[in-house]
Amino acid sequence: MAPHAALAEIGVAYELVEIDRETAQTDATYRSLNPLGVVPTLVDGDTVVSESAAILLYLADRYPEARLAPEERAQLYRWLVFMTNTMQTTMLRLFYPERYGDGGVAAHMEITRGEAEGLRQAIMRKLGLQTATDLMRYARENGFTFGSPATLAASRTGASAH
Numbered sequence: 001m002a003p004h005a006a007l008a009e010i011g012v013a014y015e016l017v018e019i020d021r022e023t024a025q026t027d028a029t030y031r032s033l034n035p036l037g038v039v040p041t042l043v044d045g046d047t048v049v050s051e052s053a054a055i056l057l058y059l060a061d062r063y064p065e066a067r068l069a070p071e072e073r074a075q076l077y078r079w080l081v082f083m084t085n086t087m088q089t090t091m092l093r094l095f096y097p098e099r100y101g102d103g104g105v106a107a108h109m110e111i112t113r114g115e116a117e118g119l120r121q122a123i124m125r126k127l128g129l130q131t132a133t134d135l136m137r138y139a140r141e142n143g144f145t146f147g148s149p150a151t152l153a154a155s156r157t158g159a160s161a162h
């Protein structure tokens with residue numbers, strides 16, 4: 001919804017494609033754009049961006065004349081990250097409680113572990129990588145530092161599995 005509102009505010013022409021949950025989860029074409037099978041995804045020519053916060057930052061950079069982002073970026077980053085890291089994850093638990101089980105702590109941990117492993121596999125598959133060593137090579141070749149969020153996200157979970 002936020003990326004949609006941002007596009008409307010920018011005033012650029014766009015096509016809104018509604019994707020239902022079932023399609024997002026099962027359609028191979030959609031999953032090639034968004035490996036987790038969730039919405040939203042922005043396709044802008046050859047550029048594909050998922051994650052609402054990333055889409056908003058991308059649009060702010062792409063259309064500076066729309067002044068979506070303040071000059072002073074620190075508070076923008078803070079609130080965007082808070083919304084997607086903290087607020088959104090809490091809301092997802094509210095919207096999809098069944099995903100977290102009703103069988104106590106052990107069952108909850110098992111579900112969460114499976115979810116973390118699913119995320120790790122989706123990242124590695126999307127990047128075409130197998131091992132943590134491949135990931136380090138990928139990071140080096142693409143100009144990511146070890147501290148960049150993408151590298152950290154994949155390596156945190158990846159390192160323990162390889």
Ligand SMILES: N[C@@H](CCC(=O)N[C@@H](CS)C(=O)NCC(=O)O)C(=O)O
Pocket residue numbers: 021024025037038039040050051052053084088092
């Ligand atoms: N962190 C992602 C979360 C994406 C997300 O979970 N989207 C929800 C809709 S708000 C979704 O597609 N849910 C369907 C599902 O999880 O099956 C983002 O900000 O884009």
